Structures are given as structure tokens and as C-alpha cells.
Amino acid sequence: MPQHYDHDRGARRPSSVYPMTPSPGGRRPRRHRSPLPVFLLIGVVIVLAAVLLFLRLPGHKAPPSASSTPSPIPTDSPAPTPTPSPEQNNQRDISVPDWITQDILPLNEWSRPGDPLPQVNGVVIHYVGNPGTTAEQNRSYFKNLAETHEAYASSHFLVGIDGKIIQCVPLNEIAYCSTVRNADTIAIECCHPDAEGKFTDETMASLVKLVDWLIDTYDLQREDVIRHYDVAGKECPIYYVRNPDAWEDFLDNLTFPHP
Numbered sequence: 001m002p003q004h005y006d007h008d009r010g011a012r013r014p015s016s017v018y019p020m021t022p023s024p025g026g027r028r029p030r031r032h033r034s035p036l037p038v039f040l041l042i043g044v045v046i047v048l049a050a051v052l053l054f055l056r057l058p059g060h061k062a063p064p065s066a067s068s069t070p071s072p073i074p075t076d077s078p079a080p081t082p083t084p085s086p087e088q089n090n091q092r093d094i095s096v097p098d099w100i101t102q103d104i105l106p107l108n109e110w111s112r113p114g115d116p117l118p119q120v121n122g123v124v125i126h127y128v129g130n131p132g133t134t135a136e137q138n139r140s141y142f143k144n145l146a147e148t149h150e151a152y153a154s155s156h157f158l159v160g161i162d163g164k165i166i167q168c169v170p171l172n173e174i175a176y177c178s179t180v181r182n183a184d185t186i187a188i189e190c191c192h193p194d195a196e197g198k199f200t201d202e203t204m205a206s207l208v209k210l211v212d213w214l215i216d217t218y219d220l221q222r223e224d225v226i227r228h229y230d231v232a233g234k235e236c237p238i239y240y241v242r243n244p245d246a247w248e249d250f251l252d253n254l255t256f257p258h259p
Contacts, residue, residue, distance in 0.1 A: 088119050108145070110152055110176075113173075114173055115173060120171075123220065127238060127239070128189050134160050135165070138189060139166050142154045153177065154169055160191050163200075165206050208250070215254060227247065
């Protein structure tokens, strides 16, 4: 006769109700353990589903990690907004020269969060990592991140292969480009014609002009103009990491307030 179990706990009913016939040899038949109740399995599944749903809610998603193959530019993750230093050099209105095209990104979580940048202590140079693309195309990539959610990425300026300079983020806001140095630097992304990553003469001339203006605006020194490589150890801008003499030549072409 089959054994019967209470549905709430799986306990065996008293043997006085359902007597058990001794097995040959006088041994009592082995009692079978009850299987894990179905309702408990269902409960575990519901809890796991709730946790997964919670993690997908706004404010609980983890930012994408940096990719070794930029598409089309190196990705970045948000850094916390720093505590302003006593001497803030980026609280005033700064007039941008007319040789810079201002095409500011709309406010969005992925490329222009609107977090303040009260102090500028340096300039970080990057390359876009996507050969042959224009400054306009990379600016569109930044803008589209608000829809694609592919990465957290942006820069204050983009310098094209033809030397055109586009401003994407206001100077008094952070950009998602330089990881831990997002909080106190201006980021510049440079386009390049091929995978070698060397900038064209037009790009380099505009970059020198732009960085000279930033040096004068924020009273920066030679050690304040750095590569993404100097921040995170990443080969960016790749040509000027693999050819340090070329990087030093670039710095030599800049004009600093003090020798």
C-alpha cells in the first residue's frame, strides 16, 4: 500500500492509520524521504526573479567595463564627483574661441551627466581608436549612447582628421573619458587616419592650438598635459604611447607660462 504524506510538511501519517507490513527477515521496510516540496522550489525561483528585476531597475545597473577595442572610441565608466578644492579655477564664465565649433550634447546619463567640474588640474589626450572616422561621426556616437546604452563615454573636445575642433561637453562639466581623472581634467579625443594612430598635421596643429588655449586659461604646466596611458596604463593615444619621443615633441611645441 502506498505511503501517504501531509501536504504542508511532508510528514508521514501515523502507522496506526496505515500499518506497515514487516519485510522478510523481520526488518522494517526503509522509510523513503519526502522530495523537496514543489512550493519551496517555486518560492526560490520567485525570489531569484525579484532580485534580477531589482538589479535592472534604474540606478542599479553596473556601468559597462572598459573595452580593449574601442567602438568607436575608448569606453569609460563614471567616476564620483569630487569634493571641490578650496581654490576653484573653473567657476567663472569662459569664452570659447570662435575657431572651436560648439555642438554640446544633450543632457543624458551616458555621455553628458551634467556633473560639475569645479577644478581643472590638467588636460588628457586620447585617440578615438576608430581609424578614418570624423569628429562629427564620433560626436554622433556620444549622442547616440543616450539611446543605445552601449557605454559611458564622451569628451570635452573632438579634433578631426581635417583639424576641425568640436566641443561636446561644457568646460564646467565632467566628461566620461579619463576614468579617475574625469573629476579634474579636460578631455580631448583626436581622430586619426589609420590603425597606427598617428595624428595628421592638421590634427596636430589644431591640438597644439587648443591645448595652448587651455594652458593659458587654467595656468597649466608641462606635467599637467598627459595621455590616457598616464592615467590608466591603456595604449591611448596608441602612437604616442609606442613612440614616446613623438609625445615629447608634441609637448615641446606647446607654450607654457613658466619655463
